[in-house]
Amino acid sequence: QVASGSCDGSVRLWDIETGKVMKKWTGHTKWVQSVCWSRDGKRVVSGSEDQTFRMWDVENGNNNVGEEWEDKDFGVEIMALSPDGKTIANGSMDGAVKLWNIDTGKVIKHWTGHTILGVESVCWSPDGGRVVGGCQDGTFVVWDVTESGESILGPIMAGNILHVVCYSPDGEMIATGGDDLKI
Secondary structure (H helix, E strand, C coil): CEEEECCCCCEEEECCCCCCEEEEECCCCCCEEEEEECCCCCEEEEEECCCEEEEEECCCCCCCCCCCEECCCCCCCEEEECCCCCEEEEECCCCCEEEEECCCCCEEEEECCCCCCCEEEEEECCCCCEEEEEECCCEEEEEECCCCCCEEEEEEECCCCEEEEEECCCCCCEEEEECCCCC
16 A cells, blocks of 8 residues: 555555555645655554644544644654654754654654755654754754754755655665755
8 A cells, every 4th residue: 555645635545556546534734745654554644734744544444543733833844754653753844853752742852953944854764763854955964863862963965955865774874865866
């Protein structure tokens, strides 16, 4: 199955064999810009320009699990679920990266380090100890989640607008991709 977000505010669950929509969830009022699966495959979390996160139950078809979470500063541009499935990292248009507790829907860390330009991509290290954020200003920053909570690397200029940052499976390298057509 594949989950997707749409400009009409819906989240769709697709059957990859048939290419048909299996479920359509509604509730967001603006474009759904990011979706991610829980590690157990039972829930999908969506983030929208309407400044909310929502959690959807895949198995029993419930449209919304718990309360929606609100990021009142900016819409939810991008997000990634931690390896242990307990925390969401999200980047927003103000250049901030926030960590959210998935059980409470509350912000537990708020990092700045990018310019006012938006964070286009976030990725957890495989061990869950670090988060990297890639920004429209062409830089990436790595934060320590477990100990100091501080920036431990960067900002490092990696090219033009960064659209994606990703840790290697062993957590030793970070790949970036942006408008300069280089990785």
